[in-house]
Amino acid sequence: MGPRFEGRFFDGESANALPAAATFEAGGLFVELPSRQFSWRYRDIVVLDAQGDACRLSAKHEPDAALVLPADARIALREAAPRLHGPHVAGRRLGAAVAIMILVAGAVAALLFFGVPAASGPMANATPKSFETRIGANMAAQIQTVFRRCGSDEANALIAPVLSDMAEKGDVGFDIEFAFVRTGAPNAFALPGGQVMATSGLMDAVGEDQEAFLAVMAHELGHVRGRDGLRAFYRNAGLGVLLEIVTGGSGLAQQAVLLGGQLTQLRHTRHQETQADAAAFEIMERTGLDPAALARAFEAITDHIGEIEDGDEDRDLPNWLKTHPDTDERIAAAKARTGDAGPLPLTPEEWAVVSAACRKKAD
């Protein structure tokens, strides 16, 4: 006969406590109550509290029953059934659970870093163009509630046909909707569905150089052709939903995942930027522009950023070049494409109207 302990028993039917005597026998725990006696097999016993100053036990088939014994009964239980209730058992179970969680986390990370970016391209290609155009128009309307449109009807009427011609010759595949927006950062962006915007800061940066401006536009048309805006949207939405699902929207690990996600996105964006540069060269060659103008645009933008940072203005505005591949490399690549150029699409007078329409400073 094994060790015997006095304690209390709750039968799970009423809150009344019954005096109990429990003996650890070879086949199981033998419990004597005033009115009855029974045995719990060791494999059925559930330890309710592994610490604390009482040993609380229950049984799988009587989950509401509780046998409360002195703390020493835990040692007796481990000795009676070391394989079922040894100190290593709970640790091993938890270890297995954590291992599964780490595997799941690994699978999620793989999805985050590879699956979502890889799926964004085919998803964008499978999206009907009319749908993308609608998405782009709504995004543009929303952006323009934050970044105010600027420029004149006359300037827009001059530049719109030039961009449409470039888009047609470059097989961009979308009608181009162009707008100037007022913000100091020298920037241009292509939203889904052919929405292209240039900032007043970009006009400040390129100044008189019509061809440099058109080079930046050719680059944005490259993004439109690659449907990069829609791909970025799918990628961000995928990352966002995945993060929400896994982390519940907060916590340290989420920050780590977010940072990782941004890094993959940066890498991906660099790839798209290189492709957009290549598309820009092609579009410019087809429209009789000198691809080297893209190099002048990069230089003008870099100089302009240096200028506004020295002046300590607008330092917190987004930096157009930060998400782009190494600028020196791109300048070199653009210069290498120098070719014969035809006449510029706008006369100097027309360009003066366009370039002055949204600029902050006079040259």
Add this chain to the structure above:
Amino acid sequence: MSDTNKTSSSAVRGDTLPVGNRSTILAMLWIGFYTTILNIFTLTIFRFWGRTHFRRRLWADTFVGDDSIEYTGRGLELFIGFVIAIFTLMVPFVGAVVAAQLLLGPEMLVLVIIPLYLALFVIIGIAIFLARRYHLSRTRYRGIRFAQTGSAIGYGFAAFGYGILTAITLGWFGPEARIRLSRRMWDNAYFGSEKFSFANTEEAMREPVYASFAVAWVGGILAYGVWVAWLTLEMGGSDFDPAATQDVEFIVRLYLSMIPLIIFIGLALAWHEAVMIRRIIKSLEVGGLRMSSRISTFDIIELTITNVLLLIVTLGFGFMSVQMRVWRRVANRMSLDGEIDFATIKQNEHMAPSQGEGLADGLDIISNF
């Protein structure tokens, strides 16, 4: 518990039944520490298990009379509940918001987004109710389960309506809302076959709810006003250069300045918080036992200051210790008076929810309790 050999009689009569908690900071620090570390390696999936470990310890260390309460919830239940809530609610919600943003113009967008966000407030109330239902269904004392009945949707709409009233009255409906929501919960709570009741006892009604709220309201506004004034001076008023907000030194000073702000707001709220805890606990009765609380303003002040320090010193690992210390103080200041006949209290027949508090988790609205 400490005296396991004692043979309890079925009825406890006349005396005050001791209530308390004997958790230690060290035990909770350890759970907080390994939960944080494992959260990093499991992309926070472990948090459901960490929270379960915390509750098991906290519940087991909490005693009423001769016995401790017991938490029977499982990490897997919380995880499954969370996954269900995410896929049935959060993903469709986010999907609807994103689709509206993509497919609607700015004017139509407002018409769709505002009702969606208003619905979210109702859902938050529902989630709080469901989380509470899960808590009680997984809490057991002397082999008898607790339960929460009542309508989660009704609670959600009530919380939403009270929230609007509180906003309209600049916070002054807040204490009344808190009491009403507590009543809604407790009037539908059970210990086995025994129903809790939230009664406006004479003692509960004597608590100076609105006098203490006035102090909190004025004090809170003053503390916040002083902080905003300091911030304005610090930022150089109208000459402020927005770029300076990027400076690490400024950000550090901003965060450091929030410590006295939190402490001052804590001080302003302390009396009211103590009053509200006593007001609610003193209203509760179950099976002939009347609950009472002696928690004081000083308790709240001391807890606020020491808990902020504990969080800072432990670099955040101490969050479970902080929650435990609040619970422990509330429990140690509680007492149960009257008589209860345990033999007459039968097992609870209400259906327990099979999953955890997923909705609340998906919405990030509950603590680690």
